[in-house]
Amino acid sequence: MPTPRIAWIGLGLMGSPMAENLLKAGYPVRGHTLEPEKLARLAAAGGEPTASVAEAVRGADVVVTMLPADPQVEAVALGDDGVLAHAAPGTLLIDMSTVAPRTSIMLAEAAAAAGRGVRVLDAPVSGGESGAVEGVLSIMVGGAREDFDRAGPLFRALGTTVVHCGPHGSGQTVKAANQLVVAVNIQACAEAVVFLEKAGVDLPAALEVLRGGLAGSTVLERKKHNFLTRDFTPGFRIDLHHKDMGIVTEAARAVGAAIPLGGVAAGLVAAARAQGDGGLDHSALLRGVERLSGMVTGTAPGAAA
Numbered sequence: 001m002p003t004p005r006i007a008w009i010g011l012g013l014m015g016s017p018m019a020e021n022l023l024k025a026g027y028p029v030r031g032h033t034l035e036p037e038k039l040a041r042l043a044a045a046g047g048e049p050t051a052s053v054a055e056a057v058r059g060a061d062v063v064v065t066m067l068p069a070d071p072q073v074e075a076v077a078l079g080d081d082g083v084l085a086h087a088a089p090g091t092l093l094i095d096m097s098t099v100a101p102r103t104s105i106m107l108a109e110a111a112a113a114a115g116r117g118v119r120v121l122d123a124p125v126s127g128g129e130s131g132a133v134e135g136v137l138s139i140m141v142g143g144a145r146e147d148f149d150r151a152g153p154l155f156r157a158l159g160t161t162v163v164h165c166g167p168h169g170s171g172q173t174v175k176a177a178n179q180l181v182v183a184v185n186i187q188a189c190a191e192a193v194v195f196l197e198k199a200g201v202d203l204p205a206a207l208e209v210l211r212g213g214l215a216g217s218t219v220l221e222r223k224k225h226n227f228l229t230r231d232f233t234p235g236f237r238i239d240l241h242h243k244d245m246g247i248v249t250e251a252a253r254a255v256g257a258a259i260p261l262g263g264v265a266a267g268l269v270a271a272a273r274a275q276g277d278g279g280l281d282h283s284a285l286l287r288g289v290e291r292l293s294g295m296v297t298g299t300a301p302g303a304a305a
């Protein structure tokens with residue numbers, strides 16, 4: 001079988017390194033995104049930048065979208081000059097952005113209604129920018145099993161844990177649960193950091209021993225440096241986690257699941273954003289705990305005075 005030709009839409013923090021991993025794996029990649037410097041980066045990596053979604057999609061076997069949120073995914077997929085308007089019959093559209101499960105279901109229904117044989121998968125990821133760069137993402141996939149199988153080699157060029165979770169929207173439901181666990185975990189770590197510091201315990205030593213016990217987590221592993229140095233360069237922005245907490249609270253409510261800690265975490269993420277920290281890494285939830293504990297005054301680093 002010839003190597004599938006890829007159209008990649010959305011070359012941000014995640015999309016750029018992911019598209020580059022496909023290039024390294026031998027896939028031809030045409031890409032489109034809004035920032036000229038990201039298009040230049042794709043060209044430097046051996047890809048072909050394009051001026052529009054339509055141009056990227058023309059001649060592609062697989063279209064991948066890695067966009068900020070639901071409105072951008074809907075516009076790029078369903079717009080007059082979007083993916084469904086230009087994709088060839090039989091194209092596989094894989095949305096790897098994090099959006100609401102109902103958006104993924106709606107997208108699959110719209111593709112089916114268009115009647116041109118465009119297949120759709122939702123395939124959000126976890127693992128952050130470092131996971132994208134290293135090609136070790138967790139990929140949670142919703143849609144038909146045969147489409148999942150068709151995309152298998154592509155997924156394996158991007159991640160190491162690739163799981164078919166069920167029908168359309170299932171990948172996004174699992175991702176919403178992921179974001180719930182991550183937010184609560186970061187908040188708990190941040191509270192532990194402030195508690196330990198106020199108690200006068202050696203913080204690096206404390207985090208090292210916590211890491212090895214039942215309190216250890218990938219969050220603690222990956223965010224330890226941010227906590228210790230107060231470097232909140234994103235990473236994963238609080239603005240995006242705010243969007244994801246909206247998704248999980250709404251999706252849980254829709255199925256009658258009570259997620260009280262999720263509600264609290266959603267409020268704390270929203271508060272961080274309201275305090276001007278939306279552009280910081282989500283480990284900056286620590287700043288919220290510091291504020292509550294009387295440790296921080298002033299605005300976020302880089303925030304307008």
Ligand code: NAD
Binds near residue numbers: 010011097098099240
């Ligand atoms: P980002 O803001 O860095 O990148 C988004 C890209 O989409 C930008 O390059 C932008 O130009 C492009 N874009 C927006 N509208 C467009 C349009 N109409 N046409 C073409 N391109 C358009 O975001 P990111 O951090 O790469 O995240 C992308 C998605 O992945 C989000 O849904 C996010 O929640 C999810 N995610 C992010 C991380 C992370 O650590 N950053 C981890 C897991 C999942």
